[in-house]
Amino acid sequence: MTAIEERIETLQKKLNEAKAKKQRLDAKKRAKERRVSRANDTRRKILVGAVYLALADKDDEALAALTKRMDTALDRTDDRALFGLPPRPKPKAEAEAEAEQPSDC
Numbered sequence: 001m002t003a004i005e006e007r008i009e010t011l012q013k014k015l016n017e018a019k020a021k022k023q024r025l026d027a028k029k030r031a032k033e034r035r036v037s038r039a040n041d042t043r044r045k046i047l048v049g050a051v052y053l054a055l056a057d058k059d060d061e062a063l064a065a066l067t068k069r070m071d072t073a074l075d076r077t078d079d080r081a082l083f084g085l086p087p088r089p090k091p092k093a094e095a096e097a098e099a100e101q102p103s104d105c
Contacts, residue, residue, distance in 0.1 A: 001009075056063040067083065074080045077087040 056066045070083045
């Protein structure tokens with residue numbers, strides 16, 4: 001191998017290492033941006049919730065409106081319990097399917 005070929009090979013290796021480093025740095029930057037975005041989204045949700053809860057504490061109509069919206073929006077039983085809402089009734093098809101299953105008595 002000639003000196004020029006060795007030089008080209010060395011430079012090619014350095015270029016590949018630099019490209020790999022750039023990819024790692026870009027991936028790290030994107031991950032940080034995603035973390036910051038998620039943190040900001042969570043913070044916005046907390047602040048909006050705090051404002052609505054404060055309004056509901058001071059105004060019965062606002063409380064009724066919030067309760068109605070939460071009743072419409074929430075499906076999970078444990079989420080509904082946080083707002084004093086009863087569990088949603090099971091859909092008819094699901095209730096019928098459970099009734100048809102034999103019990104293990």
